[in-house]
Amino acid sequence: MVRLKVHGVLADPNTDTQVVVLRKEGGFEVLPIWVGGAEGHAIRLAMEGVVPPRPTSHDLLKDIAQNIGLVVTQVVVTDISNNTYYAAIYVKMNGSEHTIDARPSDAIAFALRVPCPIYATGDVMKHRAGEKLDAWLQKLDPQNSGKKYMRFNCDENPSRST
Amino acid sequence: MITQMKIRGLMFDPYNNSYIVLLRCEETQNMLPIWVGKPEASAISFALEGVPTLRPMTHDLMKLLVDSVDAKVLSANITDLKDNTYYAKVHIAYGNSFFAIDARPSDAIAFAIRTEAPIFASEDVIQKHDAEEVDRWLENLKPEDFGKYEV
Numbered sequence: 001m002v003r004l005k006v007h008g009v010l011a012d013p014n015t016d017t018q019v020v021v022l023r024k025e026g027g028f029e030v031l032p033i034w035v036g037g038a039e040g041h042a043i044r045l046a047m048e049g050v051v052p053p054r055p056t057s058h059d060l061l062k063d064i065a066q067n068i069g070l071v072v073t074q075v076v077v078t079d080i081s082n083n084t085y086y087a088a089i090y091v092k093m094n095g096s097e098h099t100i101d102a103r104p105s106d107a108i109a110f111a112l113r114v115p116c117p118i119y120a121t122g123d124v125m126k127h128r129a130g131e132k133l134d135a136w137l138q139k140l141d142p143q144n145s146g147k148k149y150m151r152f153n154c155d156e157n158p159s160r161s162t
Numbered sequence: 163m164i165t166q167m168k169i170r171g172l173m174f175d176p177y178n179n180s181y182i183v184l185l186r187c188e189e190t191q192n193m194l195p196i197w198v199g200k201p202e203a204s205a206i207s208f209a210l211e212g213v214p215t216l217r218p219m220t221h222d223l224m225k226l227l228v229d230s231v232d233a234k235v236l237s238a239n240i241t242d243l244k245d246n247t248y249y250a251k252v253h254i255a256y257g258n259s260f261f262a263i264d265a266r267p268s269d270a271i272a273f274a275i276r277t278e279a280p281i282f283a284s285e286d287v288i289q290k291h292d293a294e295e296v297d298r299w300l301e302n303l304k305p306e307d308f309g310k311y312e313v
Contacts, residue, residue, distance in 0.1 A: 036201075037201075038200075038201035039220070053247075054247065054249075054266050055264060055265060055266065055269075056266075057201075057202070057205075057221065057224075057269050057272075058220065060224070060252070060263065060265045060266075061220070061224055061227065063264065063265075064224060064227060064228065064252070064254065064263060065227060067254065067261040067263055068228070068231065068233050068256040068259075068261065070227070070231060084216065084217065086217075089223075089227075091227070091230060093230075093231045098230040098231070100227060100230055101218060101226065102218060102223050102226075103217045103218065103219075106218075106219075106220050106223050110223075
């Protein structure tokens with residue numbers, strides 16, 4: 001298992017899709033995950049520490065867990081098949097452990113709010129779509145993509161660091 | 163006082179470029195429209211229409227979370243209206259404890275449909291919303307807009 005941190009969220013100006021770039025802690029490997037606009041926004045809010053006036057869906061998720069005393073220990077990106085990523089949320093309650101099936105976008109938005117560590121299995125890191133991110137970045141206007149990276153305080157283009 | 167509401171419909175509001183969940187009180191036939199964002203509207207419409215999704219959506223995850231520990235969602239409650247913002251609370255029972263958790267009405271409704279929990283609104287809220295304005299707005303709606311997502 002590889003521990004990851006959220007490096008940035010890139011908006012695709014042409015579609016409603018966003019890319020969450022996860023990066024190996026203390027390393028250069030990146031794991032890009034394509035997510036919907038709403039989920040990308042939820043992750044960005046948490047990264048930037050923005051507290052909206054009303055709880056978002058993922059804030060509610062966290063509040064439910066916290067209220068009933070559920071302890072979230074970690075989230076893991078577990079599998080890629082047919083370009084779909086799978087994740088598991090590990091929770092503890094009264095000494096018993098449960099895993100909950102989730103989309104990585106929800107799992108990450110949740111993990112940032114809890115907060116709890118984010119991992120990916122070695123298998124997922126092996127099959128990650130680093131090349132796809134490269135191709136996608138090339139399609140973007142270079143000026144545009146530079147701005148986005150700067151906005152998220154990225155010091156370098158992650159596509160170069162794989 | 164609170165009163166039970168049923169979802170009467172879900173529709174697009176072109177004037178505000180947002181969506182409206184229309185709740186109706188079974189007894190009095192009073193309507194309570196709630197404006198929601200696009201992702202929340204689609205979360206509600208998926209649940210109303212029983213559209214199966216390949217992967218659990220955000221509100222499905224909420225259900226999976228409470229189900230994993232056998233907590234029970236008792237109800238969704240529209241509690242207040244202040245400065246054009248509606249407030250809601252989700253009531254959850256776990257063991258012998260009871261929790262009222264602050265939420266947006268859109269999330270509370272999307273969650274309630276999935277957990278088959280009833281939706282309530284405080285009568286204050288129903289009275290507070292500007293009835294005249296809603297009437298005017300309702301007049302602009304085409305009859306075919308209604309019942310589109312009726313449950």
